[in-house]
Amino acid sequence: MLAGKRILLIIGGGIAAFKALDLIRRLRERGATVTPVLTRAGEEFVTPLSASALAARKVYRDLFDLTDEAEMGHIELSRDADLVVVAPCTADLMAKMAGGHADDLASTLLMATDKRVLIAPAMNVRMWEHPATRRNLATLRGDGILVAGPNDGNMACGEYGPGRMAEPMEIVGAVEAALMDGPLKGRHVLVTSGPTHEPIDPVRYIANRSSGAQGTAIARALAALGARVTFVTGPAEVAPPQGVEVVRVETAREMLAAVEAALPADAAVFAAAVADWRMAEDVAQKMKKEAGGVPTLRFAENPDILATVAAMGDGRPGLVVGFAAETERVVEHATAKRARKGCDWIVANDVSPATGIMGGAENAVVLITGAGAEDWPRMTKDQVAGRLAARIAAALG
Known part of the structure; x- marks a missing residue:
């Protein structure tokens, strides 16, 4: 179903970032090409080498990397995809998207893309239930952003509730639905x-x-x-x-x-x-x-x-x-x-x-x-x- 489809995967910071590696593998099993983008916070949990090895493609990290800009500018990168996926999508990334910020590679790509965007939120239950996050979520939905999850479950911090990132196969299903004609x-x-x-x-x-x-x-x-x-x-x-x-x-x-x-x-x-x-x-x-x-x-x-x-x-x-x-x-x-x-x-x-x-x-x-x-x-x-x-x-x- 995903054969030949191009996915731009933005990996945000958070313990759920480890699931992004399995998501890359699952998407590629179904024929998709995955181009990873790591945020600075994402690099604290996932190494560029691991993401690159699983995707079999270059990992993009820095908005001001002149070599990357010469090979593929961030505008082209944002549009050379069939779908942009943000997994995990942190509260900070959601706030940036809702506010139209573009101060790093990930947020600039999200502002510059003309493709559909799917986010998989992941954060502490209190952050997910915070009024600011609820307002940002409503704004993103109104902008046509697709949302997968989050699920209820135990948090790394020891709390329980909504905020766990959707499982990789759930996100794959959301990707398939988003790209389905x-x-x-x-x-x-x-x-x-x-x-x-x-x-x-x-x-x-x-x-x-x-x-x-x-x-x-x-x-x-x-x-x-x-x-x-x-x-x-x-x-x-x-x-x-x-x-x-x-x-x-x-x-x-x-x-x-x-x-x-x-x-x-x-x-x-x-x-x-x-x-x-x-x-x-x-x-x-x-x-x-x-x-x-x-x-x-x-x-x-x-x-x-x-x-x-x-x-x-x-x-x-x-x-x-x-x-x-x-x-x-x-x-x-x-x-x-x-x-x-x-x-x-x-x-x-x-x-x-x-x-x-x-x-x-x-x-x-x-x-x-x-x-x-x-x-x-x-x-x-x-x-x-x-x-x-x-x-x-x-x-x-």
């Missing part, structure tokens, strides 16, 4: 998936039986058609697909915030099974079982993510697709939901226990559009996803 190439599609978990107290929560399998399959199918996919997922049972930007959330309010941050998009598919209610007040301590009765729970209504996006003005995606999981009168309820929510399409299915669809491998859906109801035969969730992705591609032209 298809009817949705150049389009941005937002997909929500999985359940939400609404805390009752620190140890209990409200949820439903959604596995996230159908939303995951849809994101994968859209990426296969060349789309840039932002995948906002609740605590799903299935792993997210490779080659898409993954944003993990837990509650409905977090999901709405992530959706709004991911816009604008050409299309949005709301496959997540969002809990309708949450606790009216936060409970700081575990509710104790006491004699004399069952505790009374007071609920508040969660935000309606589908209706909120469908009602947007200039920021509304061109195609808004909702889902309706029903247990009776599927077409009637789904048709009413489409009108009530203001979305363009509704994908409806019968999730009665007897169907085995909720959490199962197959699905049987009805597509509700302005033209009416279209029954689809029972098929695997991957097949449903492929058919829906093709319809989205056709609708977007």
Whole structure:
């Protein structure tokens, strides 16, 4: 899939830089040519010799190297590639990119390139969650920068949380998706998936039986058609697909915030099974079982993510697709939901226990559009996803 593709790989500083060496090897196994660029901080973790040996190419390091400028100027280097990858992408590099700085070779290349850029962030969990990093990330997404990861995990500093660089094969998948030609190439599609978990107290929560399998399959199918996919997922049972930007959330309010941050998009598919209610007040301590009765729970209504996006003005995606999981009168309820929510399409299915669809491998859906109801035969969730992705591609032209 990557045969003949040229990757400019910028290796930032950080302990995750060692993964960049394996990334070079994985990309070359798939036929790609990799040209490494080492930042000054990157050289503290990866030697130029190791990167050069694995890439079988010269490593570029200094903006003011006259020999390099004579052989290939930094402007030419920035454009003599099909994709620019930054892995690891530190908080400092993200800040430079968001602010338009160009004070070393790496940042100058990123400013001068006319190619797509994919970053794989890697940093301490507190740095990743810092408001400045969140602002920079939003700016980069708005500029069309692709993002792979980061993942949750143990940090070299001993902390745990989001900030671990995506694994090399995850980045390879994102590279393949970025370079893939298809009817949705150049389009941005937002997909929500999985359940939400609404805390009752620190140890209990409200949820439903959604596995996230159908939303995951849809994101994968859209990426296969060349789309840039932002995948906002609740605590799903299935792993997210490779080659898409993954944003993990837990509650409905977090999901709405992530959706709004991911816009604008050409299309949005709301496959997540969002809990309708949450606790009216936060409970700081575990509710104790006491004699004399069952505790009374007071609920508040969660935000309606589908209706909120469908009602947007200039920021509304061109195609808004909702889902309706029903247990009776599927077409009637789904048709009413489409009108009530203001979305363009509704994908409806019968999730009665007897169907085995909720959490199962197959699905049987009805597509509700302005033209009416279209029954689809029972098929695997991957097949449903492929058919829906093709319809989205056709609708977007």
